[in-house]
Amino acid sequence: MIGDMNASEIRQKFLKFFEERGHRVVPSSSLIPDDPSVLLTTAGMQQFKPYYSGLDPETTIHPSIGKPVGKNAASVQKSFRTSDIDEVGDESHLTFFEMLGNFSFGYKPGEPRSPQGGYFKKEAIQYAYDFVTKEMKSKIDYVTVFSGVSFGGSIVPADSDSEKIWKNIDHNLDVRKKGHEDNFWGPTGAEGPCGPTTEIYVNGVEIWNIVFNEYYQHKDKKLEKLKTPGVDTGMGLERLAMVVQKTNTIFETDLFREPFQYFLAFGEEGRIISDHLRGSIFLIADGIKPSNKDIGYILRRLIRRIVVACKINKIPLESLDSRINRAIKFYKFYPELGKNEEMILTEIDEEIKRFNKTLEKGLNEFFKKYPEVKAQKIEPGKSFKPHIVKHVNIDDAFHFHQTFGLTIDIIKDLAKRGGHFVDEEAFNKSLKKHQEISRAGSEAKFGGHGLYLKTGEVTIRDESEIEKVTRLHTATHLMHAALRAVLGSEVRQDGSDITVERTRFDFRFPRKVTPEELKEIEEWVNGAIQKDFLVEWKESDYESALKDGALGFFREKYPPRVKVYTVFDPKTGEVFSKEFCGGPHVEHTGTIGRFRITKEGSSSAGVRRIRAVIE
Numbered sequence: 058m059i060g061d062m063n064a065s066e067i068r069q070k071f072l073k074f075f076e077e078r079g080h081r082v083v084p085s086s087s088l089i090p091d092d093p094s095v096l097l098t099t100a101g102m103q104q105f106k107p108y109y110s111g112l113d114p115e116t117t118i119h120p121s122i123g124k125p126v127g128k129n130a131a132s133v134q135k136s137f138r139t140s141d142i143d144e145v146g147d148e149s150h151l152t153f154f155e156m157l158g159n160f161s162f163g164y165k166p167g168e169p170r171s172p173q174g175g176y177f178k179k180e181a182i183q184y185a186y187d188f189v190t191k192e193m194k195s196k197i198d199y200v201t202v203f204s205g206v207s208f209g210g211s212i213v214p215a216d217s218d219s220e221k222i223w224k225n226i227d228h229n230l231d232v233r234k235k236g237h238e239d240n241f242w243g244p245t246g247a248e249g250p251c252g253p254t255t256e257i258y259v260n261g262v263e264i265w266n267i268v269f270n271e272y273y274q275h276k277d278k279k280l281e282k283l284k285t286p287g288v289d290t291g292m293g294l295e296r297l298a299m300v301v302q303k304t305n306t307i308f309e310t311d312l313f314r315e316p317f318q319y320f321l322a323f324g325e326e327g328r329i330i331s332d333h334l335r336g337s338i339f340l341i342a343d344g345i346k347p348s349n350k351d352i353g354y355i356l357r358r359l360i361r362r363i364v365v366a367c368k369i370n371k372i373p374l375e376s377l378d379s380r381i382n383r384a385i386k387f388y389k390f391y392p393e394l395g396k397n398e399e400m401i402l403t404e405i406d407e408e409i410k411r412f413n414k415t416l417e418k419g420l421n422e423f424f425k426k427y428p429e430v431k432a433q434k435i436e437p438g439k440s441f442k443p444h445i446v447k448h449v450n451i452d453d454a455f456h457f458h459q460t461f462g463l464t465i466d467i468i469k470d471l472a473k474r475g476g477h478f479v480d481e482e483a484f485n486k487s488l489k490k491h492q493e494i495s496r497a498g499s500e501a502k503f504g505g506h507g508l509y510l511k512t513g514e515v516t517i518r519d520e521s522e523i524e525k526v527t528r529l530h531t532a533t534h535l536m537h538a539a540l541r542a543v544l545g546s547e548v549r550q551d552g553s554d555i556t557v558e559r560t561r562f563d564f565r566f567p568r569k570v571t572p573e574e575l576k577e578i579e580e581w582v583n584g585a586i587q588k589d590f591l592v593e594w595k596e597s598d599y600e601s602a603l604k605d606g607a608l609g610f611f612r613e614k615y616p617p618r619v620k621v622y623t624v625f626d627p628k629t630g631e632v633f634s635k636e637f638c639g640g641p642h643v644e645h646t647g648t649i650g651r652f653r654i655t656k657e658g659s660s661s662a663g664v665r666r667i668r669a670v671i672e
Contacts, residue, residue, distance in 0.1 A: 062193075064298050064312050068133050068390060070192050071157045071292075075131035078184065079174075080159060084121050085135045085391065088343045089352065094246030096352060101134035101158030102245070102268075102289040108162040109250035109270050109287050115163075128175040131159045133294070135339055135391065139355060143466075145332050146325040148306040152359070153336035155294035159184065162287045181267050181288045182222045185257060193301050195259045199231035203240040203253035211280040213241070213272070216253045223255070242268045242289075248276045250283065259300045265292040316384035319376070326366040333359040334377065337405055338384055342397045346672060347408040349525050350557070358466060360408045364416060365467055374409055378402060407651060407672070412462060414589075415648060419461025423453075459524050460648055525557045525671075527641045528649045531592060532582065532671055533560045534624065535646065537608070538634035539581035540564060540667075543574055550608070551664050559655070559670045566665045570657050582652040585624065585633050589647030594622045594638075608636045 062070075072082050086104035088097055095103070105126070108114040114126045134156045144150035164175030189195050200223055205215035215234065223232050235256075243251030250270040257265040268289040272280040298310040307313065308321055308328050317331035340356045347357040367374055381402055385394045394401070457463040465484055533553055540548045544566060551563040570578075597605070599619050607621045622642055624634040643649060650671040660666035 062301050064294060064310065065390065067193075067294060067298060067301060068155075068157070071188070072131055072133065074188055074192055075129075075159045075184070078129075080129040080131040081122070081127050083119065083126060083130050083132045085133060086121065088135050088137050088340060089345070092246055094248070097137045097139070097355075098134070099136055099138050100245055100289075101132050101136070101156045101291055102160060102250075104132075104134075105130060105160050105162065105289075106245065106249055108160075109283070109289070110273065111285075113163075126162075128163050129159070129161045133157055133390070135343075137336060137340070142358075143469075146329045148308065148328075151295065151307070151332050151336075153332070153339050157292040157294055157297070159290050160288060163285045164287060165285060175285075175287065177286060177288060178218050178269055179222055181269070181290065182219065182255065183226065185265055185267055185290070186226050189257060189259065189265070193297070195300055197227075197230065198258045198261060199233055200258065201233045201235045201240055201254075201256045203255075204234035204236050206237040206241070211272075213237075213253065213280070216240075216255070216269070219253075219255045219269075242266065243270070244274050248274055250274075250287070250289070251280075252286070262296055262300055264296045264300055265290065316387045317380060319380065320372070323366075323370045323372065326370050329366050330363050330372070333363050334380065334405075335384060337363070338381060338388075338394065338401055339391070341401045341404050342391070342393045346404055348672075357408065357412075357462075358464070360405060361412050361416075361462065361464075361467060362470065364409055364412050365470060368416075374413065377405065377409070381405065411650060415461050416463075418589075418647065419457055419463050422461070423457060423463070459527075460644060523641070526555055528643055528671055529555050529557075529560045531624075531642045531646065532586075532649050532652050532669070533562055534622065534634045534636055534638070534642075535582045535585050535649075535652070536560070536562060536578065536667070536669060537564070537636065538624070539578045539585075540566075542581055543577050544570065551660070559668055562667045562669070563660050563664050564667075565663060567663060569659075570665060570667075575654050575657055579652060579654055586646045586649045586652060588626065589645050590624050590633055591627045591645050592622060592624050592642050594620050594642070597621050602637065606632075606635055 076082050083104070086098060090096075090098045090103055092103055092106060098104075102109070104121075105114075107117075108126070114128055114130075116125055118124060119126045135153070136156045137153050139152065141150040142152055145152060159181075161175045161177070161181070164177045186197070189197060202219045202223070203213075203216040206213055220232050220234075223230055240254045240256065241251070242254045243249060250272070251274045252269045252271040254266050254268045256263050256267070268291075270287045270289055271283055273283055274280055295307040295310060295312055298304075298312055299307050302310050304310050308331065313321065313331050313335075317327075317334070320327040320330045320334075323330070337356055337359050340352065340359075345352050345356050347353055347360060349357065363377070364374065366372075367377075382398075385398050385401065388394055458465075465481055468484075469481060533555060537548075537550055547566070549565045551565055553563065554561040596618055597607075599617055602619055602621050605621070607619075619637045622634075622636055622638045623632060624646060625632045652669060652671055654667055654669045656666075656668040658666055
């Protein structure tokens with residue numbers, strides 16, 4: 058039976074409760090934190106972290122509200138944690154979640170209490186008790202307090218004050234003592250405020266964690282007492298909704314039932330889809346795009362697992378759009394979703410299309426490579442029954458990872474559903490060894506300064522960037538061919554520079570390229586990518602390669618023997634691009650991604666410059 062109070066009402070009641078008690082309501086900060094020590098916003102206190110470290114909350118202007126926060130604040134914070142991503146699919150783990158929190162900064166012991174003044178343990182515990190029992194009308198099973206520990210060279214005593222406060226409120230309350238792992242929180246990132254906690258359990262579920270920031274943890278793990286301790290609380294909306302609405306799991310609350318009920322009928326895979334789709338929506342709304350690095354890779358990982366789960370359960374990928382629309386409307390509490398609705402739909406749709414095509418090709422090639430593994434034919438939009446072998450040759454695994462995006466996560470998912478076991482530790486060790494060998498070879502060959510190519514300077518900062526730069530480099534060849542096709546054969550390359558973020562291409566041409574011509578060039582390149590042309594190379598003598606139509610960097614002096622890379626349609630034999638080059642390149646264009654020109658301008662007299670990216 059679903060309770061009468063929906064998630065929207067819970068948010069409103071929480072914020073109103075603390076606003077009436079002298080707290081400034083502050084909107085959620087972005088999932089992209091200002092704190093460089095963390096990748097994502099994982100807790101409500103992150104936007105307030107400087108106030109616990111000495112910044113004056115009564116005079117400093119907070120950027121989201123245009124005024125000082127004051128000593129007390131409350132928020133509903135968008136949060137994202139990847140630590141539980143492998144557990145998503147069970148009845149309780151999530152990546153994205155909403156955190157209800159109340160905060161107090163600058164409490165001074167002995168200072169008179171007032172609605173505008175800071176507060177500490179007594180008030181924080183009383184507020185929590187009142188909100189849970191009176192506003193949410195829920196009975197507390199038990200609470201936990203910190204039992205004390207020696208940590209980082211410092212002795213942190215047991216939190217006897219919190220134990221007494223709880224007993225004074227309700228002498229029959231079950232108060233349990235827990236150690237550092239359970240009842241000591243923080244810091245977020247490498248250093249920062251931290252302290253003992255007290256936690257509230259309702260119906261066997263931990264719903265509220267109240268942190269008393271009494272210490273500052275330095276990078277060397279040593280603790281220092283804060284001059285002005287503070288309160289930092291976090292209560293997961295999903296867990297609270299489960300308790301209030303009297304559901305058995307978080308996925309039965311209106312937070313999932315309203316926008317994603319269609320998926321929830323599919324059990325574990327449906328919960329994965331629901332969680333990952335919700336997380337993807339919020340990441341994109343905050344400006345994240347799928348990529349192979351940092352937060353962008355987390356987003357790509359979520360969307361790719363959605364594709365796999367949909368295929369297994371015969372869920373049409375086209376059905377995702379309507380559920381995205383429902384989620385955006387349901388989560389209207391966050392206005393950035395509605396403002397970025399078109400971008401959210403576009404980014405998810407394009408990533409799904411890219412990976413759907415790549416996934417099918419990769420799995421088909423996988424099963425060709427391992428014929429002893431039986432599997433039905435994979436067709437676009439159809440489901441498949443996966444069977445993954447226990448051990449895959451590391452060179453093959455690296456090839457599937459680089460070319461088709463079959464990460465260890467996807468292989469694990471498929472293996473689990475197919476009843477097989479994949480030794481992830483062994484896989485990661487082999488992959489790391491492969492990367493170290495590759496890196497050593499690159500440093501030996503290129504002096505550790507990146508790969509110098511005949512088409513220009515390719516800058517690679519670390520091994521993780523090779524895959525992206527490889528795709529960009531092949532895209533640059535396609536762009537050169539497209540320029541000649543659209544603007545004429547007078548176009549000649551004058552230089553290029555490729556980094557993991559973009560490609561920069563200089564070419565001889567007497568005038569500005571029009572917007573219509575730039576659009577046509579983009580379409581030529583993306584057409585070649587969509588047709589999934591093959592990329593092959595062969596060694597040839599320089600003169601023969603010229604006669605065969607190969608293009609070169611006209612200012613470069615080539616050796617007698619050269620490598621010639623050709624991009625062609627294997628069905629018709631039509632050649633799209635043929636150039637002298639030293640590599641690296643993809644094996645077929647379908648793995649490049651979407652090509653987009655970002656800027657065109659003059660480089661020097663008679664030379665134009667184009668900047669482009671792949672997405």
